[in-house]
């Protein structure tokens with residue numbers, strides 16, 4: 001392997017309590033909010049087919065017009081407490097908020113740019129009240145921060161000339177100043193979710209990024225930072241040039257999920273997911289496929305079954321309203337979580353053979369095994385192939401512990417669990433397996 005000074009600083013999972021808490025979240029909420037929400041994915045009556053938060057990059061979007069939008073940012077309906085309550089009802093254990101997206105508009109009062117909320121009609125800090133509201137609901141807060149910043153004169157995609165390099169040094173200092181400022185203002189934040197680190201100029205900043213990461217970790221012990229922040233000695237991110245994970249968890253699963261445990265490489269990871277195919281910021285006209293709560297619950301369960309967290313995105317509109325489609329999903333997911341949360345919180349991967357009926361999760365607290373059934377077999381027989389030396393001691397529906405189910409032995413370590421068909425199962429349900437080992 002290569003000798004790397006700025007590659008992974010740890011091989012294997014973090015084992016401290018803060019990371020254990022992160023690992024046990026199961027469900028998170030992403031919030032993408034900023035001046036792009038004012039456009040709703042349209043400009044001058046035209047529909048933008050890209051991701052709404054990228055509308056400034058659209059050739060039909062006059063850049064100076066976009067850059068004036070903040071002078072209309074005055075979200076009368078912004079109610080952080082209501083957002084936090086809704087997230088609590090949904091069952092989210094953490095929330096990631098865009099403090100600054102690629103356009104550079106800072107949702108907090110920043111000493112380092114005039115392109116921030118204090119210079120909008122709204123005038124007040126957006127981030128502070130949100131952090132307080134989510135903290136009050138017991139939902140941990142993480143700060144999304146885009147390194148790429150279209151508003152900064154010093155930003156560069158690549159460093160071709162001496163002028164580029166000089167300008168980029170100013171940009172690096174600005175970036176560090178904003179990050180230190182965020183951690184000083186919001187010390188209850190448990191971690192950072194970085195984005196916009198794919199340009200060549202940043203990929204040359206292994207030394208700077210490493211020093212900055214160390215400085216931030218020193219400010220908030222236990223701070224959790226994903227794989228999308230640092231480039232290594234050769235400009236590689238997520239995995240260093242030896243294939244080892246950078247940061248505390250893998251951030252590569254954006255709008256997609258791993259399919260097998262092997263895909264996760266045994267690392268901690270999160271999957272961040274949009275409701276439409278690709279809209280993070282508010283778009284008033286969602287076209288194409290919009291995911292149902294059934295689909296999203298399956299993605300959540302699949303993520304947990306593979307030792308990951310599932311983070312569902314919300315994109316409030318320009319007035320601070322949570323759109324009705326997202327409110328409905330939050331309610332439907334929350335209703336399912338209220339009944340089945342034991343199969344999600346503090347659960348993870350079980351090395352039993354994957355079956356067609358759904359997913360296994362196992363509690364990291366008491367070892368209980370959960371069979372989350374999405375595809376009910378017509379004969380009601382759920383095939384279970386356990387690992388070796390496993391005894392099934394007790395099997396019952398999570399919703400009805402008194403209904404003891406008797407496994408029918410097929411062959412060594414393989415059973416049918418008969419699920420009584422007179423129950424009209426209309427949503428994914430959970431069977432609990434209490435097991436022991438023969439050795």
Ligand SMILES: C#C[C@@H]1N[C@@H](C)[C@@H](O)[C@H]1O
Pocket residue numbers: 032051053054195254272280
């Ligand atoms: C591309 C890209 C960005 N990464 C997602 C998390 C959104 O912020 C999107 O704009």
